[in-house]
Structures are given as C-alpha cells and as structure tokens.
Amino acid sequence: MNCGQKTNSVFTLNIYLTYDYEIFFGNPTGSAEKCIIEPTEYLRQIAKETDVKLIFFVDVGYLIRLDFYKNTFPKAKADYELVLNQVKGLVEDGHDCQLHIHPHWEDCIYTDTGWDMNVDRYKLVDFSENEIERLVMDYKLYLENITNRTVVAYRAGGWCLQPFSKIRNAFIKAGLKIDSTVFPGGKNIKGAYFYDFTSVPNKDKWNFSYDLCLEDDTGEFIEYPISNYRYSRWFFWRLFVLGRLQPKLHKSIGNGNPIPSIGMRKQMLTKGMTLSASVDGYFVTKLNKIVKQNKIKGWNETVIIGHPKASTHFALKQLKKFIITQKATAKFKTLSELV
Ligand SMILES: [Zn+2]
16 A cells, blocks of 8 residues: 555645754864855755745854854854854744754864864763753753744754763753654764664654654654665765866865765765765755655655755755755645644
C-alpha cells in the first residue's frame, strides 16, 4: 500500500528550509561578511520573492563571544553589530530564529588577527552536566533577548547531541520542545565529531525522551529529522570537478574552511555517502528527488538543511526554482508554527 497516494485528499506536505547561521570553524574561519551577511541577504531576497519563511539556527555562542570582545577590538564590534542587526532583520521579515549551539566558542579567543579557534571541546557532552545546563539556558535566553520571540527548537552543532541523556535536563529546564539534529543513516565518530544515526525510527517525526534515536510516545521532545539521501560517488566527482571548472558558480560564497573530516573525501569519491538533504552547493540538485522520495513513503515532513556560508550562486538560483516548483503542492513552514 502506498500511503502517500492512498491518502491523497488529506495528504499535506510540509517543507522546512533550515539554515545553520555561522562562520567556519577551521582555518581560516572566514569573515562575518562573506560567511553570514552576504549569503543571508541573498536568501532573504529569494524568500521575499517567493513568499516563504526560512528557519535560521543561530550560532549563539559566536554572538556571545563577539559581544564579550566588542569593546576591545573594533572589528569584533563591527561584526557583532552586523550580525545582530541582520538577525533582527530576519525576525522582522517573519523568519524563524532558533537555537544552534557550538559550545567550543566558550574556549575561543579573539586576537588582533581574528579568531584563535579551539575545538577541543567541540560537543556539548564534552562539558559537565551543570555546564551544559548553564550553556543551554544562557544561550537560549541570549537569543530570545535579541529576537523577542520564544525559542522552541534546537539543532546541535556538528550534529553532536549524543548521548542525549546527559543533555535532556538542560532541554527540560530551557523549555526546548523540538529537535532537528538527526539525519537517518548518518554516522561520524572520528576526530571532533560523534554522531551515530544509523538506527532511527523509519518516520518523518517522533517523540523521544532519553535517546533522540529511540521513539518514546510519552517523550517530552519531538524530533523532526533532516531528510537524507544516498549520494553516489559520481555525484561527488561532479561536485568536485564543477568547483574547479566553474568556481564563480560553484564555489561557496563563504571564505573559510570547515574542521577537517577524517577520511570523508576518500569515502565520498570511492563509495558515495548517505548525507542530509541539503540546499548547499550542488546538493540542491537532489532536493526535488528527496521530496518525491518522502512523498512515496507517505511522509508529511521534509526538513532540509543549509548553511549561508556554503551557498553558491548556482545553489541560490536552483533554490528559487525548487521553491516555486514545490509551492504548487507543498507548504513551507517554520518550526515555531508547530508549538
Ligand atoms: Zn553549526
């Protein structure tokens, strides 16, 4: 039985375009202007033209650290004001700003030459339970003070939210209801990362309590997983070749580098890889297919991830086309609409 077709009359398709709003954490980190401000202005324009609302998972730790250094370094002050004003502008436009935590900001230092990044404590679980509570509460409150809206949803920095049992008390105290971190099939337990989403419910959303990959009908939280896709090795070959041949179209607007992912590139080019449904760069070309794949499964919810810093001019053009195509049958929603 194909639920998607059988229940056509009541079938609703919701699409959530989510963006992790942040600079890079490798070397160099890139600038606020190129990684955040410029690409987000393009996204705002597309959202306006197509009349959809976007979800921005704001890397609040970055803002808190800029705030801390703004009276010592004029560049930190300029960046702080740029980002703060843009976040306020996003809220005015009706976009959703939710919580994204990269806790390593606690250990990063601003110098005359920019950020001195320290990613030794990259994951929230690298901190004690008391510190996790303080971080989640403080960061949430900081964002709410900027946006004047209640924060209800979370996405973990680098997808690292396991073991969730160490974090759940912080979620309860902060009043967080929705998580959108999981992408089914994803796994990376090397280097700074630790996530394993290889065993998750085969559903478009589920309640959970102590383990975000385990459905619990009585759970306090609801997971809206990011959709996934099995990208072939040919896909990655095309992606890397296009970046070299047509850099103006296919190079990221952001001017920094990510933290290296050990062995990833080799696996991509030899075996292919299951990754999240993404609006970044060449990944955008698979979005219509992913929505179709979810429809066939009878799923109502399709969460897509993106990063302003990883936007390319090619991807921005394709994004607009994707929204126009899907708007005929789908609803583009925000997460704050859900509670
Ligand atoms: Zn992030």
